[in-house]
Amino acid sequence: MAKEKKGVRLEHISKIYQDPKTKKEFYAVKDTTLDIEPGTFVTLLGPSGCGKTTTLRMIAGFESPDEGEIYLGGEPINELTPNKRDTAMVFQSYALLPHYNVFDNVAYGLKIRKLPKSEIKQKVTDILRLVELEGMESRMTNQLSGGQQQRVALARALVLEPGVLLFDEPLSNLDAKLRVSMRTEIRKIQQKVGITAIYVTHDQSEAMSLSDKIIIMSKGKVEQIGTPREVYYRPSSRFVADFIGEANFLDAKVKEARGEKALIEVNGEEMEVNNYIGRKPGEEACLVLRPEAVLLADKGQLPCEVTLSTFMGAYQYYQVKAGEVTVQITDYNPVNKKIYETGEKAFLDFDTDGVYIL
Amino acid sequence: MANNQNARLERRKFFSDPILVSMIVILIVFLALFILYPLLMLLLDSVFTEGKVTLDVFRRVLSMQRFRKAFTNTLVLGFIVGLASTLIGLLFAYVEVYVKVRTKVLEKLFGVVSMLPVVSPPFVLSLSMIMLFGRSGLITRTLLHIYDADVYGLKGIAIVQTLTFFPVCYLMLKGLLKNIDPSLEEATRDMGATRWKVFTSVTLPLLLPGLGNAFLVTFIESVADFANPMMIGGSYDTLATTIYLQVTGSFDSTGAAAMSVVLLSLTVVLFLIQKYYLERKTAATLTGKASRERMLITDKSVTIPLTIFCTLVAAFVTLMYIMVPFGALFTLWGRNYSLSLKWFQYMFKTSGLIAFRDSIVLSLIAAPLTALLSMVIAYLVVKRKFKAKGFIEFVSMLAMAVPGTVLGIGYIRGYANGLFRTGVMQGLYGTGLILIIVFIVRSLPTGTRSGISALRQIDKSIEESAYDMGANSARVFTTVTLPLIKDSFFSGLVTSFVRSITAISAFILLVTPQYLLITCQINEQAEKGNYGVACAYATVLIVITYGMVLIMNGLIRIFGTSRGTGE
Structure with a gap:
């Protein structure tokens, strides 16, 4: 449906803000270079204050970068005002025009583009069918549920057939269940329309389920870019490993390194694990253990002592002490498994081929 | 850290919106010409005598x-x-x-x-x-x-x-x-x-x-x-x-200017x-x-x-x-408390009708202009970023601290002989237009204030979304901002009408025999001791203003609270 899918390129973009209290300047976004392929769904993911929303607002044109250039479909757009950019944004608060009904909200941008009345009507009807709001044209926006308002906001952006669709945490005002069903729907519609989409969120499960690619940001910088699988299984830094999913970190020392493998020493035990980021012999590193990738057993790789054991229904939750570090373990479907009680000695049991050091 | 590119881009974006830019220029000119300039003239008048800077006038006034x-x-x-x-x-x-x-x-x-x-x-x-x-x-x-x-x-x-x-x-x-x-x-x-x-x-x-x-x-x-x-x-x-x-008794308008500066400093400091x-x-x-x-x-x-x-x-x-x-x-x-309509008859036989017509017509022209202008100022102050914003906000609020009398003297000194006594714009003095302008200046701060507080309630992303969908500033203002603050707009409309029609301080100095204003009539009749006539004028005035307030409430009920039905 989109006239033309456009790619977005950020070249050495920086944005400086001033702290309103201390008057000190700081980088909200620092020297960021990104390439977003046409037609892909990309998520900007990170904790609050990491610069993801600022980045999105610079693409939309609400903020101007202090350094660098932004390209949309190959054209530099730094000097264009938001109304002249081929982008459309879905806002966190939906930002529906409260004095207009659903139809007029969706038709607003089309009227500005001076399309003939019949064409506007056709387009609005089509798009409302796509987001499953047909028949709601004359409702006022305050008569709609949160999910329906969200769909209007989406329809209003889609109907303009923008080169790129921007989402600013659009689901954060919905309740948990609706959030899950809406994100599936957003993904379905995006794939049907085939539009380029950039989506800002701090919710990692949203990012995982929606994206072709996830861009993880921290303190104004890009930490890692990759598919959901890549960022989960091969995080490039402790920050990413910690931010995406849960992770336990055990201090390790690298003894030997061969290709993507390394021999390390953890709590006095030696083992061979993956070394994706190329740690060198002699370096201090940390072994990353996902809570679901470790089990408790009578024998295994590392000795430990159980400090907390709680039944959670879907899994048994343990906290154990391995050396100086507390490790969290989620043992799924524990129905016929041995349950370790607090104070018991046990071993951490994991597949050394599936874990890695950072 | 290099802020240059940001500033340059913001400037570029700003100037690509000609309506916004010309609106701001018009506002700045208006505020400078009709609020700052008259006050400046008062200051100049009281420190310049025959081309020399001296404090003689102040000395003379202070020794009175x-x-x-x-x-x-x-x-x-x-x-x-x-x-x-x-x-x-x-x-x-x-x-x-x-x-x-x-x-x-x-x-x-x-x-x-x-x-x-x-x-x-x-x-x-x-x-x-x-x-x-x-x-x-x-x-x-x-x-x-x-x-x-x-x-x-x-x-x-x-x-x-x-x-x-x-x-x-x-x-x-x-x-x-x-x-x-x-x-x-x-x-x-x-x-x-x-x-x-x-x-x-x-x-x-x-x-x-x-x-x-x-x-x-x-x-x-x-x-x-x-x-x-x-x-x-x-x-x-x-x-x-x-x-x-x-001014009216001693015909000493330089002295009055110096006194005005004193009064103005007092109110501005307090303000x-x-x-x-x-x-x-x-x-x-x-x-x-x-x-x-x-x-x-x-x-x-x-x-x-x-x-x-x-x-x-x-x-x-x-x-x-x-x-x-x-x-x-x-x-x-x-003396005689029997009821009669003779004061009303007297009022209508003399200048009553003309006074009502003039007051109402001038206030009716001024009110929508004031309401619109104050909403535009509020919009610019709350929703836009630009260099002269501080100036616009400060001057339009400053008008609140300027006593009417001071403004009146300022206009006399500033416009009786044209801008800076050069004769430019001299035609303005003594016309109905200058009265309308004073009406606007007097009511602008209240309107702006209510507009600002109304706009602060509105999520900024609502306007951003319209902007993002392709609307320019003028379109955002007319299709989104104004409809959302129409309560404030209507109340500004009526407040400025009421303030205009009941105002006296600045006008008593500026009004020419060509125009009769109700308030000046009340003042004149009361001074002469004709309390009956003064009361008759005041009664009609209260009826008019109260009627206006009722109309406003009706308007707000019809257009204001219901969130419209689109276009």
Whole structure:
């Protein structure tokens, strides 16, 4: 449906803000270079204050970068005002025009583009069918549920057939269940329309389920870019490993390194694990253990002592002490498994081929 | 860190919106020409004599016994009125928010009292004060048989101004009291404090900046007030009346300019303290919204005295307003209380119709312009970023601190001989247009203020979304901003109409025989002692303003609260 899918390129973009209290300047976004392929769904993911929303607002044109250039479909757009950019944004608060009904909200941008009345009507009807709001044209926006308002906001952006669709945490005002069903729907519609989409969120499960690619940001910088699988299984830094999913970190020392493998020493035990980021012999590193990738057993790789054991229904939750570090373990479907009680000695049991050091 | 690119891009984006840019330029020119320039001329006039910078004029003015007396008088008056108004306003607000007195009569009276500052022409209370307590006053002469009652002077002005301004304090303080979280007071009560202790240790300290704020606002109003001291002041001259007499009596407009500078500095300093210190402090101490309903005080030793006091004051104010139509209907006040329509007939036979036509037409032209202009200013100040924003906000708010008399002198000095006495724009002086401009300038700050607070309520992403969908600034303003703040727009419309039609201070200096204004007629007739005619004018004026307020409420009910039906 989109006239033309456009790619977005950020070249050495920086944005400086001033702290309103201390008057000190700081980088909200620092020297960021990104390439977003046409037609892909990309998520900007990170904790609050990491610069993801600022980045999105610079693409939309609400903020101007202090350094660098932004390209949309190959054209530099730094000097264009938001109304002249081929982008459309879905806002966190939906930002529906409260004095207009659903139809007029969706038709607003089309009227500005001076399309003939019949064409506007056709387009609005089509798009409302796509987001499953047909028949709601004359409702006022305050008569709609949160999910329906969200769909209007989406329809209003889609109907303009923008080169790129921007989402600013659009689901954060919905309740948990609706959030899950809406994100599936957003993904379905995006794939049907085939539009380029950039989506800002701090919710990692949203990012995982929606994206072709996830861009993880921290303190104004890009930490890692990759598919959901890549960022989960091969995080490039402790920050990413910690931010995406849960992770336990055990201090390790690298003894030997061969290709993507390394021999390390953890709590006095030696083992061979993956070394994706190329740690060198002699370096201090940390072994990353996902809570679901470790089990408790009578024998295994590392000795430990159980400090907390709680039944959670879907899994048994343990906290154990391995050396100086507390490790969290989620043992799924524990129905016929041995349950370790607090104070018991046990071993951490994991597949050394599936874990890695950072 | 390099901020250059950001600044350059923002500039680029800004200038790619020609409507926005020209709007800002027009605003800056308007504000500079009609607020800053006249004030600047006053300053220039008082320091330049025959091309030399000298303080001679100031020296001359300051050595005038009359001026020095007026200066102290003004301060004394302002202080008394500020204090009394704040106190009465506080009592009213406290009763409304804290005390359980839900009688229909009292609620009606409170409603009337809070309505008064909106509809009342400024000198109506003076008029009825004279009619009730003056030499031939209804109470003093007819009831008490006092034949030498002297209502003129400090006590007269102080009473009248207090009654005129305390409703403003009441409304301000009511809002603040409602914001105090009741659990704070309950907590101290729970720790064993008496009700009086709670009031002095919790309520009062929290309210203190707000009280200071109310005091200063009334102080400024009192200092700037022209009509009441003029009518009931007798020999008690204030700065505002002295300046007026300096022009109309002594034909010394340089002297008047110097006096104006003194009065202006006084009000501006007070205004700056109020706006930039107290208002901020008030906002800082009272941030929270009340978490739930407050338990009202039912203790009879508290409720009865407070209720009686407030009822008396409110009833007295109401009585004074009721006096006005009767003043017009009685054959001869103080002598013959039979009803007749002769004053109304007299009014319409003389210049009545023309005065009503002129006042109404000029106010009707000024009101929509003011309302629109103040909404545009509010929009620019709240929603846009640009360099001259601070200037626009400051100057449009500064107009609030400029007493009407000062503005009037400024226009005389600034426009009687054209811009900077070059003859450019000389044609403006003495026309209806300059009156309209003064109307606009006088009402702009209130409109802007209400627009700003209305706009702050609106999520900025609503306008951003329209902008993002391709609308330029003008389109965003007309299709999104204005419809969303139409309540504020309509109330600005009516407020500025009412303010314009009831204003006098600046106009009495600027009006030419070509135009007759109702307020000037009232002043003229009252000065001549024709209270019957003055009352007839005032009655019709109150009817007009009250009618306008009713129309406004009707309009808001139709267009305002219902969230429209699209296009």
